[in-house]
Amino acid sequence: MARIVAGIGTSHTPAIGAAVDNGKADQPYWKPLFAGYEPTKAWMADVRPDVVIMVYNDHVNAFDFKIIPTFAIGCGEEFPIADEGWGPRPVPPVQGHPELAAHLVQSLVLDEFDITICNEMQVDHGLTVPLTLTFGQPERWPCCVIPLAVNVIQYPAPTGHRCYMLGKAIRKAVASWPQDLKVVIFGTGGMSHQIQGPRAGLVNREFDLAFLDGLSRDPERLVRIPPLEYLREAGAEAIELVMWLIMRGALGERVREVYRFYHVPASSTAVGNIILESES
Amino acid sequence: MSKEAYEDIPGTWVFDAQRARQGYHLNEFLYSLMKDANRQAFRADERAYTLRFRMTEEQREAVLKRQWNRLLELGGVSYALAKLAFTDGKSYQYMASQMTGMTEREYVDMMLKGGRSVEGWRSKAERGESG
Numbered sequence: 001m002a003r004i005v006a007g008i009g010t011s012h013t014p015a016i017g018a019a020v021d022n023g024k025a026d027q028p029y030w031k032p033l034f035a036g037y038e039p040t041k042a043w044m045a046d047v048r049p050d051v052v053i054m055v056y057n058d059h060v061n062a063f064d065f066k067i068i069p070t071f072a073i074g075c076g077e078e079f080p081i082a083d084e085g086w087g088p089r090p091v092p093p094v095q096g097h098p099e100l101a102a103h104l105v106q107s108l109v110l111d112e113f114d115i116t117i118c119n120e121m122q123v124d125h126g127l128t129v130p131l132t133l134t135f136g137q138p139e140r141w142p143c144c145v146i147p148l149a150v151n152v153i154q155y156p157a158p159t160g161h162r163c164y165m166l167g168k169a170i171r172k173a174v175a176s177w178p179q180d181l182k183v184v185i186f187g188t189g190g191m192s193h194q195i196q197g198p199r200a201g202l203v204n205r206e207f208d209l210a211f212l213d214g215l216s217r218d219p220e221r222l223v224r225i226p227p228l229e230y231l232r233e234a235g236a237e238a239i240e241l242v243m244w245l246i247m248r249g250a251l252g253e254r255v256r257e258v259y260r261f262y263h264v265p266a267s268s269t270a271v272g273n274i275i276l277e278s279e280s
Numbered sequence: 281m282s283k284e285a286y287e288d289i290p291g292t293w294v295f296d297a298q299r300a301r302q303g304y305h306l307n308e309f310l311y312s313l314m315k316d317a318n319r320q321a322f323r324a325d326e327r328a329y330t331l332r333f334r335m336t337e338e339q340r341e342a343v344l345k346r347q348w349n350r351l352l353e354l355g356g357v358s359y360a361l362a363k364l365a366f367t368d369g370k371s372y373q374y375m376a377s378q379m380t381g382m383t384e385r386e387y388v389d390m391m392l393k394g395g396r397s398v399e400g401w402r403s404k405a406e407r408g409e410s411g
Contacts, residue, residue: 015371015373059359060310060357061314064308064311065304065311084363085366086366153295154295154296195358196352196358197291197349197379199380199401200380200387200396201387201395202401204398227286231294236289264391264395268372
């Protein structure tokens with residue numbers, strides 16, 4: 001059967017992708033950040049998943065405001081890279097896993113999560129930057145990727161509790177797929193950041209470190225954080241962290257923290273990365 | 281309209297359903313800048329290009345003057361506004377600095393020192409600002 005073996009939490013700041021694409025990764029501004037992701041890359045090269053489920057948000061690229069799905073799963077065979085306004089990132093297109101994606105949708109709807117089905121969609125930095133951070137710059141991505149896009153742009157995003165329960169339902173769905181597949185799930189975005197208005201540039205290190213601790217040891221506490229607290233304490237865009245709770249929910253009760261990294265800044269963002277192996 | 285608790289957060293326009301409704305045509309204009317042909321048409325004659333979209337005259341003026349905070353107030357969402365910055369050859373970082381009233385250099389320096397502290401930025405009430 002298929003199995004979710006681990007989860008990765010990571011920021012997906014577009015400037016990180018631009019730094020790699022423009023050959024700036026060795027510059028003093030960026031070097032500590034990329035050095036901090038080396039252990040994650042090594043871990044990933046060792047684990048070699050068959051499928052990645054990428055929980056991320058679209059940034060007005062695949063979806064404009066005509067239709068705003070709260071949860072959308074990419075069920076296509078291939079997802080092209082979006083032109084976000086400065087040309088598409090020079091990274092390979094993303095190969096999907098249509099069979100497992102279709103199974104996920106079916107299982108999740110029966111578990112009362114109303115998933116939007118996307119047979120065609122472009123993917124943006126929210127999905128490609130985490131791939132770059134964990135797989136580097138290969139000719140083609142070494143595994144299939146199922147995009148799971150979450151609306152965190154138009155308030156309100158789904159609550160942390162809803163996201164956590166979705167994660168649990170994803171775990172169940174994957175476990176009921178008969179083919180042997182090793183699956184790693186990503187929760188992306190965050191950590192503290194605000195990129196709008198006079199309060200832009202907000203970072204809350206204490207909030208972020210407590211969030212990382214909570215993922216490891218006390219997810220039930222994180223699940224109860226109300227939306228207003230993310231906005232007020234960690235910045236308007238920190239609400240993206242609810243996507244990390246989908247990842248955590250998909251790992252079962254017991255996890256082992258393998259690695260953690262925290263760095264400020266990447267552009268306007270506090271960057272966090274955590275690897276949690278499922279022990280359930 | 282009822283007053284929402286998040287309206288008390290200073291220096292922030294939460295992109296909620298009412299603001300999204302108000303900003304719909306503005307954001308569709310910004311979304312159109314994902315296509316290079318549209319970016320070129322916009323650069324060639326900014327006002328003429330914006331007339332293709334049913335945004336308000338207030339929104340149009342704010343676009344032409346790059347009044348970033350005003351655009352947020354009128355229903356623009358930062359990720360869509362970024363496409364206007366990109367069309368100008370600027371970055372998210374530049375756009376954010378403009379919203380704070382800092383130069384880009386000052387903004388980068390603030391971020392390198394660990395970013396803006398939340399202390400003093402939690403609520404309008406605490407800052408003595410009227411909501």
